[in-house]
Amino acid sequence: TKRITLFSLLVGGGILSYYVYLESHPGQQEKQAPFFKNGQKKKTIVILGSGWGSMSFLKNLDTSLYNVVLVSPRNYFLFTPLLPSCPTGTVEIRSIIEPVRAITRKLKGEVTYMEAEATEIDPVTKKITVKQSTTVHSGHSGDDSSSTKSTVDYGGMEEITTSVDYDYLVIGVGAQPSTFGIPGVAAHSVFLKEITDAVTIRKRLMDVIEAANILPKDDPERKRLLNIVVCGGGPTGVEVAGELQDYIDQDLTKWMPEVASDLKVTVVEAKSRVLNTFSDNLVHYTQDIFQDTNIDLRTDTRIKEVNDRMVMGTRHAKGGDEYVEFPYGLLIWATGNAPRGIVTSLFSKIDAQRNAKHGLFVDDRLLVNGTDNIYALGDCSTLKYAPTAQVAFQEGIFLGKHFKALHEIDTLNYRIENAHANDNVESLKRRVDRLQKNLPIFVYNHKGSLAYIGSERAVADLVWGSWSKVSTGGSFTFLFWRSAYIYMCLSVKNQILVCIDWAKVYMFGRDCSKE
Numbered sequence: 001t002k003r004i005t006l007f008s009l010l011v012g013g014g015i016l017s018y019y020v021y022l023e024s025h026p027g028q029q030e031k032q033a034p035f036f037k038n039g040q041k042k043k044t045i046v047i048l049g050s051g052w053g054s055m056s057f058l059k060n061l062d063t064s065l066y067n068v069v070l071v072s073p074r075n076y077f078l079f080t081p082l083l084p085s086c087p088t089g090t091v092e093i094r095s096i097i098e099p100v101r102a103i104t105r106k107l108k109g110e111v112t113y114m115e116a117e118a119t120e121i122d123p124v125t126k127k128i129t130v131k132q133s134t135t136v137h138s139g140h141s142g143d144d145s146s147s148t149k150s151t152v153d154y155g156g157m158e159e160i161t162t163s164v165d166y167d168y169l170v171i172g173v174g175a176q177p178s179t180f181g182i183p184g185v186a187a188h189s190v191f192l193k194e195i196t197d198a199v200t201i202r203k204r205l206m207d208v209i210e211a212a213n214i215l216p217k218d219d220p221e222r223k224r225l226l227n228i229v230v231c232g233g234g235p236t237g238v239e240v241a242g243e244l245q246d247y248i249d250q251d252l253t254k255w256m257p258e259v260a261s262d263l264k265v266t267v268v269e270a271k272s273r274v275l276n277t278f279s280d281n282l283v284h285y286t287q288d289i290f291q292d293t294n295i296d297l298r299t300d301t302r303i304k305e306v307n308d309r310m311v312m313g314t315r316h317a318k319g320g321d322e323y324v325e326f327p328y329g330l331l332i333w334a335t336g337n338a339p340r341g342i343v344t345s346l347f348s349k350i351d352a353q354r355n356a357k358h359g360l361f362v363d364d365r366l367l368v369n370g371t372d373n374i375y376a377l378g379d380c381s382t383l384k385y386a387p388t389a390q391v392a393f394q395e396g397i398f399l400g401k402h403f404k405a406l407h408e409i410d411t412l413n414y415r416i417e418n419a420h421a422n423d424n425v426e427s428l429k430r431r432v433d434r435l436q437k438n439l440p441i442f443v444y445n446h447k448g449s450l451a452y453i454g455s456e457r458a459v460a461d462l463v464w465g466s467w468s469k470v471s472t473g474g475s476f477t478f479l480f481w482r483s484a485y486i487y488m489c490l491s492v493k494n495q496i497l498v499c500i501d502w503a504k505v506y507m508f509g510r511d512c513s514k515e
């Protein structure tokens, strides 16, 4: 047995070292020629965004077949499923991000990356306007108080705006948090969409804790500061509430017991239940866990106005709606997605998109309706699926293969246009027709939904093929949730870092320092 254990350890260690070596020595990308050997010019694909959809597409694209330009204000990929764990320090921010260049350097062909935001798309001239950007924010540019805007002083240099031509455009800009135009939301709440939001939540949480600590116990201001309100009982709201309550129960009680016992997390949800897309038994299980852990859940309650210290709304009751208000020290807003400005501006430029509201209408091959060279994937498009990482990731894989087939078609068309006397043009045309007709369509394979609900418990609606569906919740599901997310991390480096973070919390707990 000892020998087998030793052998397994050596083999395991060897494989891990090999992966770590590959991660840290990605190799140098070769400069790409703009033409193929047959004289055909490489087509330019411009990809917008560095999130789930775009990065999955890039990883599955044969980048040696195209001139590839990636435009995104965020120069890293963010593993969003573990973002709710960041404000409390369960997982460190750097463990869930992967630099864009670490990804592009491993690809077959060269990729040009521009740290910039697309500000306009012109589908007629096939041109996009991009503005250099060092700002990563959730959305609501200008009035988004949650964003920690990093601005760089360029010594009097003008903001850089330029344009990029494309043959194909792939839009993967995601969505921004919705506010439904509710007064005060953008100014006073924090979203949970980007790393900057997690940093802001952390800072405000520590601010209110320290401020409350110096106020007398019976001061009403202390009570207000110690109320954390989470608006929205979807998976984002539930996960962040669970993480905050864990922090209070497992760590803050050790550092500042007086404050911890008065700190209250309230989740406000407009519908009659949280986690609306999960099975009934898991919803009840979640609500029971919230009750056990003292998370105050207010269902049937819709927030309608926010000011700098209070959220106000109505509770739907049998006798009619009643007015409710919640004083708060920290307000986290998680009421779902709204389309980004760059996407809504396209709605008005393409006839077939005039009725679009939530995202771009696309066909079964993710081609934007009303265009023949613009594709959209992930949260910025409208398909019949929920806006999740799982969908965006699978769409990226599909598009990677689709563009391989498109290249084959483009090459045949080039041969037709430049045919020699002895070429059988009709046969080439038939091949193009066949390829075009047989282009596969996107089929989503739903593997299930998972959510962390706090106190080391998770809920999971799992699907195996078309025959089996399992709904499970509890501590075992929590272990499954952790394993699944480790498996899903984009790089071995991230997998190792996240495991180290969890081990650190297990051994030393989370602290209460400000960053």
Ligand code: FAD
Pocket (backbone or CB within 6 Å): 048, 049, 050, 051, 052, 053, 054, 071, 072, 073, 074, 080, 081, 082, 083, 084, 116, 117, 118, 119, 136, 172, 173, 174, 175, 192, 193, 236, 340, 342, 377, 378, 379, 380, 387, 388, 389, 390, 391, 392, 450
């Ligand atoms: P994103 O991943 O949001 O990427 C959009 C990219 O576009 C970003 O790089 C952004 O910087 C860039 N961009 C924005 N504007 C522009 C512009 N004008 N020009 C160029 N680039 C631009 N889903 C799951 O399936 N499981 C989960 O557990 C899960 N957990 C989540 C937890 C949280 C806290 C959140 C917020 C979401 C979670 N989701 C989860 C949902 C999932 O993150 C999204 O569905 C997914 O990120 C969508 O991928 P995307 O590529 O469309 O957009």
Ligand code: NAI
Pocket (backbone or CB within 6 Å): 081, 231, 232, 233, 234, 235, 236, 237, 239, 268, 269, 270, 271, 275, 276, 301, 302, 303, 304, 334, 335, 336, 337, 386, 387, 388, 449, 450, 451, 452
């Ligand atoms: P969501 O759209 O899933 O939920 C938002 C909730 O806010 C809804 O239940 C809605 O009823 C409520 N709401 C809206 N307006 C309100 C108001 N004025 N007052 C009170 N409540 C209000 O949004 P969420 O959680 O941000 O998720 C966005 C997407 O990301 C979803 O598709 C979700 O599936 C996905 N996601 C998945 C996760 C997972 O699988 N673990 C984790 C986080 C997000």
